[in-house]
Amino acid sequence: MTQAEFAPRSLLYVPASNARALEKAHALAADMLIIDLEDAVPADRKAEARGAMRAAVTAGFSGKRIAVRINGTGSPHQAADLAAVSGLALDGLVLPKVDAPTDLDPARALGVPLFAMIETPAAIYAARAIAADPATHGLIAGLNDLAHELRLPDGAGRGAMSHAIQAIVLAARAGGIWCFDGVYNAIDDAPGFVAEAREGRALGFDGKTLIHPSQVEACNSAFAPSEREIAAAEALVAAATGGAQRYEGRMIEDMHVAAAKALLERADRG
Ligand SMILES: CC(C)(COP(=O)(O)OP(=O)(O)OC[C@H]1O[C@@H](n2cnc3c(N)ncnc32)[C@H](O)[C@@H]1OP(=O)(O)O)[C@@H](O)C(=O)NCCC(=O)NCCSC(=O)C[C@H](O)C(=O)O
């Protein structure tokens, strides 16, 4: 995977210990699957999950990008996870609870694009350095863990984490890499999911991490340019003359044209 490719819009976690979910994932329209060996898998099923992950990745998921989330640096499970992913053709390796660039060290030798999860207060302050590390291809917000670390009351919402969320986007953009929003836990709340996915796009994320099949299509729609956005971008590009100009009651300059062209390119590529 290179940064020249388009960022995945929808990244679905699939517990490696759930055979039915691994099977079902084949037919889902997620741009990327993240086969999870970390928090979705109980400690006494880690070994079984590694075997299932290897079998699933080796068999392949046609047309999908595949990543594996291993256990974090310092976890007693990480060495066996690293051994299990060794030699697999992966599009990404997701490292949870990355607090500093050194937490990436055990995974560097694999040569797989690394996605660092930012999910502690320390990670928020180190996000700039983590994003600047050449091994890091993307940041993923881990907002359940962050809320826990911040001791937020249950149901506090994202407002209490707005500074942290913005820091993740800023760090990713400063490092020229991708960034992905956290998961939405209320799997039966479809309108709530759509609102949060749209908010994530408006905040600057490239896509969103997901936990349930019901969230995939809505996520792809939220992060894809709408027909109205495409029409507006085409009109703006056609009208642009270069430099500052008045356009439909507002000022536009070259960066607005560049943004419109990028949106059209993204729309063309699906
Ligand atoms: C959240 C769930 C535990 C809900 O499970 P359940 O109630 O059993 O789901 P459903 O009965 O509604 O499922 C319907 C069908 O869909 C399949 N399914 C469910 N989830 C997935 C999935 N993630 N991928 C693929 N397929 C899935 C079921 O098998 C059913 O299939 P069928 O039999 O054909 O009807 C469950 O959805 C789940 O486990 N989700 C993933 C949880 C997970 O991976 N968690 C870890 C990542 S999130 C995280 O850690 C965030 C971060 O670190 C942070 O700190 O914020």
Ligand SMILES: [Mg+2]
């Ligand atoms: Mg987490």
